[in-house]
Amino acid sequence: MRRVLAFTAALLLLSLWAAPAALAGDGYSYVYTYTYDYWEDMRESPDAYRTRLMISGGSLGLAGGLKTPQGLFVQGEDIYLCDTGNNRVIQLRLNADSAEVVRVIDAFTGDTEPLTFNSPRDIYVTPEGDMFIADYNNNRVVRLDKDLNWQLSFTKPTDATFDQNISFLPRKLVADVSGRVYVLAANVNKGLVKFEANGKFTGYIGASRVRYTWYDRLWRLLSTKEQRAQQEAFVPTEYENVALDEDGFFYVVTKSFNESDLTSGEAEPVRRLNAIGDNILVENGASPVIGDLQWAAGNTNITNSGPSRFVDVTVLQDDIYMVLDSTHNRIFGYDQQGNMLWAFGGVGNSDGFFNRPAAIEHMGQDLIILDEAGSLTVMTPTEYGRLVYQAISEYRRGDYGASADSWTKVLSQNGNFDSAYVGIGRALLQEERYEEAMSYFKTAQDRKNYSEAWRLHRMELVEENIGIIFAVVAIVLVVPPLWRRIRRVIWEVKQAS
Template sequence: MRYYHRRQLGIGDFKAPQDIFVADSGEIYILDSGNGRIVQLSKERELVRIIDGFVVSGQMHRFSQAKGLFVTDDGHIYIADTLNERVVHLDEHGDLVQIIGAPKSPVEGIIPDSFRYRPIRLVVDSSRRIYVVAEGQAEGILQFTPDGEFLGFFGSPRVTPSLADVIWSRLATREQRERLALFLPTEYSSIDLDERGFFFTTIAAGDIVRTEPIRRLNPSGQSVTRRLGFTDPVGDPQWIASRFCDVVARPGGLYSALDQTRGRVFTYDSSGYLLYVFGCKGKQAGAIDVPRAIEQQGSYILVVDEGTNEVKVYKPTQYATLIHTALYYYQWGNYEDSARAWEAVLHLNANYDRAYCGIGLSHLLNGRLEDALRYFRLGNDRAMYSKAYRLYRRDVVDEHLGKVLTVALVIAGMLVFAVRCGVFARLWRLIRGGYDAADKAMQQRARPLKAVWNWLKTTARGVFFALYVIIHPFDGFWCLKHEKRGSVPSALVILLMTLASFIVVRQYTGFVLNPRDLRELNIYREASGVLVPFALWCVINWALTTLVDGKGTIRDMLISSSYALTPLIIIYLPATFLSNFLVAEEGSLYYLILAVGAIWAGAMLFIGTMVTHDYSAATTLFTSVLTVAGILAAVFIGAFWLVLMDQMVAFIGDLYTEIALRL
């Protein structure tokens, strides 16, 4: 890393530098805001000239806390002269071309009465239209013609109040609404122009800063930011939110954003994948104290540090160079070399998901589908895995469909022949005879063994009776209660099978449709997610129905509720198997099957409650709603007591520590 400071350039100290721009020619322009000047350096980073003002009608004008700078291809310089509330346009010689003051519109209401024009960043497109970011303004980016005529606001972020804000605004009194914060679009803090004429912007503050702190706008002002990475391009996704103060568009659709919170630089590709991060906050070598602006010169990254009054130059490491090389080869269609570059990246960082995805993409484009699937899975890229699997599945079906149909026809013919010859009937009689013989033998054994056998037999019959219940729910639940066709052990077996079904769904759903981390399976958490709601339903429903002339006991509720879950077992397991053969576009079929199972189980639970308590449909609906409300209340109270107990334990621990230290 290198620095630009007075000892290198011989121009005195920088003072609060705010922006930097690298022209297509390679020349560097540094906005030394505190000294009111622009320092121009050559491509070799040697001093060319200093612009500390301009002449108007024979009088010298100075810059006042200017914060933004842009240079066109022909050397024209645009300065966001912040405290003077103007944009200054100079030609390639540093002479004044025009001054663009505060915007004016003939249409009333376009510009708010409270609008204050303090430009902080600006860019100029290929048509010489000027786009200005103003400090503290939420209307959007100001757009001017080449002659400085105001055209309107551009790219205003959408207002997205939360549901709670909307509800509260409806319920609040007039006085309360007057004190509520206005739902205003979020203000921009920086802007840059990429090679295709699209705008990269950063968001200064507000709700959108957490979800969309970097926006890529098309010439119409619509956000076209791609977010296909494992996390959105938001900087740090899990800790204190990053606050980006500047962004630079780089060749090939890449962009790097400067985090003001931690002094780090995040680099993303055109799809929103995070490529690498570097930098930290501080005054030591390599750190950034008060980040202000970022720019690129060739393969180097230049960062303006207001805290140390320096421009810091970062050279790419071997790791970053390999990543850029892999992306470059891919964009030019050289997929083999791209894959080799990604493999070199993996030698440096075996946990780099983007490298696996890059290798998988190279295999996909070269027709090696099985290798592509393997690398997409390693890279955790479900979207590309789905595309590769669609092609692989088509090839497999085309190759083996004839064989599969032939085998299926042979098996079907054999089954028809077996049925006509009575093979299955004889097989059933053989199995039945073996079972009767075993049952007769067990009845002659000692009493404990006989009791265990009878218990297992009764439990198994009760479990199989669930198949009758889900087809004939009214008769089935009536038999469960009055004829004792079910038992508590049978109900517990069904409940455990339901729990197992949820675990199977979590662990064995197809990769494309399963975003969970399979390594994070927690049996206790999964069990509590099924057993706790089930127990609360049984207990609270029974407690409420005792007050509404319910005829069922807690035992009846346990059995009927367990049997009502049988559709989940029957539906979820085949759906999980099927999910391994589906692509992303067919995921709706999988979720539809799961929804059918859940609705079927819900209907069974409703009918079971109605039959068990001898209720009408209306009474059952009423008690079910009360039961759900009771469950929510119980969960709230339980969470409250857990938090309270945690606070008490922490207090007692602190008290004990304090006493022990004082003694």
């Protein structure tokens, strides 16, 4: 008994002593650019973008400066931005190290009333120069041609599906090639409000699904009618912003979700909608597309705490997209498969930091970020960022060898980048160098590709060693019966003698 007691005590002591020490982290250092690895640990990354230009109302020489600007759009060489507080739209053009005002649009001509804007929130410009402007407080979307002649107003739908008690307050919009307009309006949670090119309302697209848990169902079942009326209504979420990609699919972001649904991938704060409103965003990465994977939960006393909440998204070439987060004012980049490329930014007044980011657009590979505090930041990719873009685009073109070379260059700058290992591994796989590919996939913890590489390598091994395998099988099958027979013969001989 004493031995048992001593053993227990020793075990207890051992387990206490062996309690894992917290990994020491330096809470003071600030990492500007980072990624996450498979284990959702933050990994420092070389800077992918740096600030090329900071533009403010003052530097543009605008009377009244920029007052809570909300909307941003890039068409060709031109940047259009909605100076919401000053009720005007400003068209800019970027030079190498400055920006100039092309025109200030605060009124237009045509047969409608009023001919000015009231809190314009967003703008969309077609390649021909036609402008769609979400004129928020005038309850309309106006279409102007490039010479500012009024063409059409999209107003509150008279359809029964649109709640007639609320005003039509268009916040964000996009238009497709045929002139259809898709509007996100305040207090409308049925998705994108869709208007035909002639201004006719034709329904909604992409309302997010409403999720009941079994607990919700049970609770509603047990409550009385009055209680049910008082409970929070189960309504679909409202989208925060919308963008179009090159193929005409909508990218939308939403801020309303349960924190607990994020890591499981159910919240889907970023969605890619097809024409009938299904979310077809590819999320094959190690983690769902939710921005930060680690955050200080629950403590609302700390400003800027909690998960990433996205306010805008922009889609670059090769289906790479950037989402803008308003919690930590960061930008998260994802590739077409949903792997995080980088996260950078932060709260502050210095270059590359933001106060109240409202919108993000891209011009080629450059990013343009609009800050509600009244500034525009133009960021351009570093050599590292360009290499990543190059590697992705070479792989998508099918140029696997060149892609592997680019990924190798990326790795030499950032050994923490799982996508680079996978990229090299996939190129090796294409070149039928399975064993090497396996080691790269293993480093990146890519189970699917590792399994495929191993299957092919195993086939090779079997083919190479088929003789040995047959020999071993034959020996195993033949030797024991033979041995038994020999022993029997020996035994019989002994018996006989």
